[in-house]
Amino acid sequence: MTSPSRVRLTMAQALVRFLSQQRTARDGHEQPLFGGVFGIFGHGNVAGIGQALQQERAAIRYYLARNEQAMVHTAAAYAKMHNRLRTLACTTSIGPGATNMVTGAAAATINRIPVLLLPGDIFASRRPAPVLQQLESSRSQDVSVNDCFKPVSRYWDRINRAEQIVTALPDAMRVLTSPADTGAVTLALPQDVQAEAFDYPAALFEPRVWTIPRARADRDRLHEAARLIRASARPLVIAGGGVIYSEAGGALARLAEATGIAVGETQAGKGALPDPHPLSLGGIGATGTRAANVLARDADLVIVIGSRLSDFTTASKTAFQHEQVRFIAINVAELDAAKHAALPIVGDARAALEELLPLLAGYRVGPAYADGVAAARADWRAEVDRVCAAGGEAGAGRLGRQQSPAITQAQVIGVLQELLAPTDVIVCAAGSLPGDLHKLWRARDPKGYHLEYGYSCMGYEIAGGLGVKMAAPERRVYVLVGDGSYLMMAQEIVTAVQEGITLTIVLLDNGGFASIGGLSESIGSGGFGTRYRYRNPATGELDGDVLPIDLVANAASLGARTCRATTLKQLREALTSGACDTQTSVIVVPVDREARVGGYESWWDVPVAEVSSAREVQDARAAYEIARRKERDFL
Numbered sequence: 001m002t003s004p005s006r007v008r009l010t011m012a013q014a015l016v017r018f019l020s021q022q023r024t025a026r027d028g029h030e031q032p033l034f035g036g037v038f039g040i041f042g043h044g045n046v047a048g049i050g051q052a053l054q055q056e057r058a059a060i061r062y063y064l065a066r067n068e069q070a071m072v073h074t075a076a077a078y079a080k081m082h083n084r085l086r087t088l089a090c091t092t093s094i095g096p097g098a099t100n101m102v103t104g105a106a107a108a109t110i111n112r113i114p115v116l117l118l119p120g121d122i123f124a125s126r127r128p129a130p131v132l133q134q135l136e137s138s139r140s141q142d143v144s145v146n147d148c149f150k151p152v153s154r155y156w157d158r159i160n161r162a163e164q165i166v167t168a169l170p171d172a173m174r175v176l177t178s179p180a181d182t183g184a185v186t187l188a189l190p191q192d193v194q195a196e197a198f199d200y201p202a203a204l205f206e207p208r209v210w211t212i213p214r215a216r217a218d219r220d221r222l223h224e225a226a227r228l229i230r231a232s233a234r235p236l237v238i239a240g241g242g243v244i245y246s247e248a249g250g251a252l253a254r255l256a257e258a259t260g261i262a263v264g265e266t267q268a269g270k271g272a273l274p275d276p277h278p279l280s281l282g283g284i285g286a287t288g289t290r291a292a293n294v295l296a297r298d299a300d301l302v303i304v305i306g307s308r309l310s311d312f313t314t315a316s317k318t319a320f321q322h323e324q325v326r327f328i329a330i331n332v333a334e335l336d337a338a339k340h341a342a343l344p345i346v347g348d349a350r351a352a353l354e355e356l357l358p359l360l361a362g363y364r365v366g367p368a369y370a371d372g373v374a375a376a377r378a379d380w381r382a383e384v385d386r387v388c389a390a391g392g393e394a395g396a397g398r399l400g401r402q403q404s405p406a407i408t409q410a411q412v413i414g415v416l417q418e419l420l421a422p423t424d425v426i427v428c429a430a431g432s433l434p435g436d437l438h439k440l441w442r443a444r445d446p447k448g449y450h451l452e453y454g455y456s457c458m459g460y461e462i463a464g465g466l467g468v469k470m471a472a473p474e475r476r477v478y479v480l481v482g483d484g485s486y487l488m489m490a491q492e493i494v495t496a497v498q499e500g501i502t503l504t505i506v507l508l509d510n511g512g513f514a515s516i517g518g519l520s521e522s523i524g525s526g527g528f529g530t531r532y533r534y535r536n537p538a539t540g541e542l543d544g545d546v547l548p549i550d551l552v553a554n555a556a557s558l559g560a561r562t563c564r565a566t567t568l569k570q571l572r573e574a575l576t577s578g579a580c581d582t583q584t585s586v587i588v589v590p591v592d593r594e595a596r597v598g599g600y601e602s603w604w605d606v607p608v609a610e611v612s613s614a615r616e617v618q619d620a621r622a623a624y625e626i627a628r629r630k631e632r633d634f635l
């Protein structure tokens with residue numbers, strides 16, 4: 001007999017019911033934590049979680065995806081768009097279905113984005129072992145492929161008994177909703193345990209609200225920060241993703257306006273201080289603007305807010321050249337707050353900025369600094385206009401199969417900038433586009449620029465676009481994707497079509513991996529292995545004609561409305577015809593592979609071969625050794 005305070009359910013049913021009842025709240029706004037469950041079923045989850053999702057479908061929605069990696073990206077994009085207050089869960093079978101999620105887990109964890117992963121696992125009973133897709137070990141039976149999730153998860157558990165979820169689930173939610181600890185949370189679910197029944201306490205299924213705190217920073221350190229800022233002649237703010245997740249943009253603008261301190265932005269932080277603001281310098285670091293990078297070079301104090309200080313942000317620790325430069329780092333995570341020997345202000349970005357502002361009363365940067373910021377900004381705006389207007393080489397035929405890919409990637413960015421509304425969202429992740437966008441895009445809304453550049457994972461773009469649109473259906477979502485990324489993972493177009501989720505996908509075709517090709521040239525290897533070519537039967541090398549890939553037909557076959565734009569006029573027409581608003585569309589734009597946007601006062605450490613038979617490599621190594629001398633230790 002089940003007592004009234006107990007409910008007899010399978011472990012999977014209990015888990016799904018529990019998820020449907022979780023909510024988050026911040027600043028008094030409450031919402032369901034889970035917007036649904038994405039999944040692909042196999043023998044490792046169909047009878048457990050699959051059955052439970054069917055039974056509980058009124059409480060939580062299930063979405064069928066095409067690829068397990070992609071669905072984790074969708075969940076992460078959804079969570080990022082919701083400032084980490086909401087997410088999606090992902091269910092897979094055992095074996096390859098499960099390990100397909102490892103890349104997505106790493107991307108989410110590296111970006112500090114919550115996702116709940118529910119891979120199926122081998123029988124806890126071990127009786128039918130080895131089950132189809134089981135990895136065997138001669139040293140232990142306590143091993144499965146799901147152990148691969150451990151380093152890429154912020155929380156990892158294997159549920160070997162049905163009752164374990166009573167403690168595991170609240171713990172998993174604690175990590176998912178922790179601003180400092182969040183990332184991928186993996187609960188590996190043995191396929192037999194999923195189907196086992198247990199008398200669960202009814203209290204487990206009561207609605208539960210996870211309050212997202214705004215952790216207050218240490219008072220003494222805030223006073224010390226104010227003292228450092230007051231003593232600074234050339235301060236600079238670096239705004240990272242944490243500013244946006246904490247909705248600290250308003251507080252940042254108030255601090256910037258009160259003090260005159262200018263702001264550079266990381267990829268995740270772009271839009272924190274929207275571009276029209278006179279103190280916005282745009283992107284900073286290896287892919288930064290000249291305006292931000294010149295100020296970083298000369299800054300005597302860098303105030304880092306909500307950033308991991310990746311090598312792109314710090315230009316591989318060459319960005320800050322002032323002899324006495326010091327750092328203040330405001331971050332919810334101690335790990336990040338302590339980087340660069342910063343004065344660590346451990347706490348929520350918005351709360352810390354609000355508390356810091358009154359401590360700075362009366363402080364203002366000098367007129368020379370203010371004039372410098374205004375001039376750097378004006379110079380940069382003119383440069384962006386110039387770069388976005390400059391055409392490619394008409395008739396160059398660099399793609400081989402098309403006669404004149406005269407359009408440049410920068411021109412495409414320029415057209416999008418001109419046509420998109422401030423609240424529209426651009427989504428991107430890998431290739432040459434993120435760098436170009438970081439430099440050129442004028443983000444006018446904190447949620448309008450969605451870059452996954454912590455993992456820079458090719459294939460994130462379309463899957464991520466799906467998550468963005470699910471999180472913000474009222475916004476138009478533009479996925480910008482290179483041909484290489486597209487070919488790696490385009491299949492979530494099918495999921496978008498299935499769900500009636502409208503994305504506009506702008507596919508920039510430059511015939512291969514142009515960004516890595518450029519990198520390869522810069523390290524003396526001539527772009528080796530980065531173009532889509534046939535293997536030449538005579539030489540055995542990939543130097544034959546360019547492969548005839550019909551990307552328009554490919555996208556059409558997945559259910560998208562498609563067109564090809566070979567001129568800017570056609571691109572404008574495709575974007576403004578209105579058709580994109582009603583159906584997922586793919587606009588294929590051939591672009592000039594060689595028309596690259598250069599770097600501005602920046603560098604990125606990519607080690608060049610120390611010895612080589614090639615002269616170009618030797619030269620590149622010599623240049624590398626000189627450039628590397630600017631790298632600094634901040635101790």
Ligand SMILES: Cc1ncc(C[n+]2csc(CCOP(=O)(O)OP(=O)(O)O)c2C)c(N)n1
Nearest residue numbers: 431432456458482483484485512513514515
């Ligand atoms: C999953 C994954 N594999 C490899 C890389 C390394 N990589 C970065 S950019 C790039 C080429 C991307 O090609 P494409 O999408 O066509 O963009 P393009 O460089 O041409 O602008 C590669 C291979 C990566 N970032 N992600």
Ligand SMILES: [Mg+2]
Nearest residue numbers: 482483512514
């Ligand atoms: Mg390409």
